[in-house]
Amino acid sequence: MATPAPTRQRRRGHDPESVLSIAVGVFNERGYDGTSMEDLARALGVTKSAIYHHVPGKEQLLARALDRALDGLFEMVADERAASGAAIERLERVVRQSVRILVDRQPYVTLLLRVRGNSRTERAALERRREFDAFISHLVGQAAAEGGIRADLDPALVTRLLFGTVNSITEWYHPSRGASADDLADALITMMFDGLRSNAA
Amino acid sequence: MATPAPTRQRRRGHDPESVLSIAVGVFNERGYDGTSMEDLARALGVTKSAIYHHVPGKEQLLARALDRALDGLFEMVADERAASGAAIERLERVVRQSVRILVDRQPYVTLLLRVRGNSRTERAALERRREFDAFISHLVGQAAAEGGIRADLDPALVTRLLFGTVNSITEWYHPSRGASADDLADALITMMFDGLRSNAA
DNA sequence: TGGTTTACCGAACATTCGGTCAGTTGACAA
């Protein structure tokens, strides 16, 4: 035991990571604009000024949170661009992966989906998000062109409804209770790809 | 022409209705908490203080807007409680009607769906919304019990995904361009009830 | 014409906002 564990109990108190994760929780409860630094301080159990010891300010907290969501999505896009196979099957895999990311990084993705573009930080995030949306649109377009999607459905509309459904998970999903990410993805894909209607009826 | 038309060109200027509709537009662009009375004044082409000549304050604008959305939804619920027939078919009709309301009152419903509960006004709206959700949950539960919904899908999950999809329309729908409310409802119901996958594949 | 009403402005208000800064505290190493 020449050197003790490098990450020992470092006094008690916060670090940039704990501040970020608690702050994002409050942002999602009250909305970013509806959250004051005083609100954050209360949730952290410290005074307002202590927050500035760990992070540069409110907008940087938002920027870091949004990057976590977007980085996750773009890692998947990078993997998936190299994939082959029928577009409808690649789409199914992308939906499954999106649900996984949304569940794993739920607070960060939730925050991302609520961004309106009120600051440069928010507009930059919206720009990256549009890039992600374009990737999905292209994939749905391919699946439609290959005949994998019902011909009576507009591919642009399918894109919006499909990812509207995926994104709506942030509104109610709570990791502790309820289904796992995989079970959730299974149910969502069954419903969206094959329909909720029973064939017996 | 003993009496001129009662709603003549009343000077030019605003009234409570025009203030509300413009304000709701700005609320949806920037978020309620992200919108200052100065922002509203700019959008209305008047000074801040002029707004108080027409409406009691910012929170009252929100309250009136939320009531427009909720009143529409509950009018439908009242109609539908008296309906008969298979639950799966009543569900289909409720989804169609919900899309219609969402399109007709898009700005108001959009605002409602973003409420977080930061004030008494917002909490009251959330309470009414939960009541609406309970009605939908019950209807989906009936449809499942009658065998109208695939047995491998959890009814609670179907409720959330189905209305998550419907509600996500507010994120992108623009009444001027794109499909009509009926066409949109047709496509959504086809996709959610029968699936997007082509049977040919 | 004169008086009333409607729509509005400009200045001010108390409060809250995000952020700064000079200290204080307490765990730890030497």
Added chain:
DNA sequence: TTGTCAACTGACCGAATGTTCGGTAAACCA
């Protein structure tokens, strides 16, 4: 025991917030 340093406090700043109020000018009615 002493010195170091990260974590934190409390007082404070200027700017922005929602709201109030006294006044004003134009349209309308008698």
